Amino acid sequence: MNDHLDEEEISYTKIDRYNDSKIASVANHYKDILGQLGEDPEREGLLKTPERVAKALQYLTHGYDLNPSEILRSAMFKEDYSQMVVVKDIEVYSMCEHHMLPFFGKAHIAYIPNGHIVGLSKIPRVVDAFARRLQVQERLTNEIRDCIQETLNPVGVAVVIECRHLCMAMRGIQKQNSVTTTSAFTGEFAKDKTRAEFLRLITANLH
Numbered sequence: 001m002n003d004h005l006d007e008e009e010i011s012y013t014k015i016d017r018y019n020d021s022k023i024a025s026v027a028n029h030y031k032d033i034l035g036q037l038g039e040d041p042e043r044e045g046l047l048k049t050p051e052r053v054a055k056a057l058q059y060l061t062h063g064y065d066l067n068p069s070e071i072l073r074s075a076m077f078k079e080d081y082s083q084m085v086v087v088k089d090i091e092v093y094s095m096c097e098h099h100m101l102p103f104f105g106k107a108h109i110a111y112i113p114n115g116h117i118v119g120l121s122k123i124p125r126v127v128d129a130f131a132r133r134l135q136v137q138e139r140l141t142n143e144i145r146d147c148i149q150e151t152l153n154p155v156g157v158a159v160v161i162e163c164r165h166l167c168m169a170m171r172g173i174q175k176q177n178s179v180t181t182t183s184a185f186t187g188e189f190a191k192d193k194t195r196a197e198f199l200r201l202i203t204a205n206l207h
């Protein structure tokens with residue numbers, strides 16, 4: 001089981017996720033930044049901070065190393081199922097490209113198969129592959145929709161994302177409770193009836 005997981009990680013992510021020379025270079029910049037902020041980068045609590053930040057940033061942007069279409073293609077199965085498949089409440093963690101502050105929330109995704117289904121875990125994996133980059137929520141929404149549509153060629157795709165943006169909460173306009181909702185649809189989901197069924201399923205408390 002573990003062997004299988006390891007193989008999977010290796011094929012989707014670069015094994016040198018923590019690229020030593022990149023980490024050292026970014027860490028150096030952060031050491032300087034700590035000084036600029038009025039801190040003492042040599043004090044004990046901060047000694048390893050530049051390296052930690054560099055690793056955290058590399059992790060938070062590791063989506064650049066992933067190929068979302070390949071992720072989907074690796075688990076597509078021929079199946080005679082033509083109803084809507086909905087995966088809802090997928091946690092999203094991303095960073096806004098304007099302030100490099102987090103935005104986070106949930107994605108709800110549906111597709112209507114056209115002869116092929118996809119392994120369920122691959123849908124959250126595609127969400128992560130696009131979310132773990134510098135993003136705006138609108139582009140994240142469209143990229144997920146386009147990837148599923150172009151790779152799986154379903155009868156339709158629906159994506160709804162709802163997120164809180166820390167750049168609007170802990171700075172700037174300082175609105176603590178606002179949530180931004182974005183959506184993108186293709187094919188069958190352009191029809192009111194299908195879209196309404198999807199929206200009903202993602203708001204229903206079925207479990």
Ligand SMILES: Nc1nc2c(ncn2[C@@H]2O[C@H](COP(=O)(O)OP(=O)(O)OP(=O)(O)O)[C@@H](O)[C@H]2O)c(=O)[nH]1
Pocket residue numbers: 096097098135136137138165167168171172173
């Ligand atoms: N559309 C969109 N805007 C975003 C997203 N993340 C952050 N922003 C916005 O990006 C905008 C950048 O605006 P600027 O006026 O250049 O930056 P700013 O002076 O820091 O703006 P304030 O946040 O209003 O203080 C802000 O309005 C942010 O709220 C996102 O995912 N989508």
Ligand SMILES: [Zn+2]
Pocket residue numbers: 096097098099100101165167168
């Ligand atoms: Zn922002």
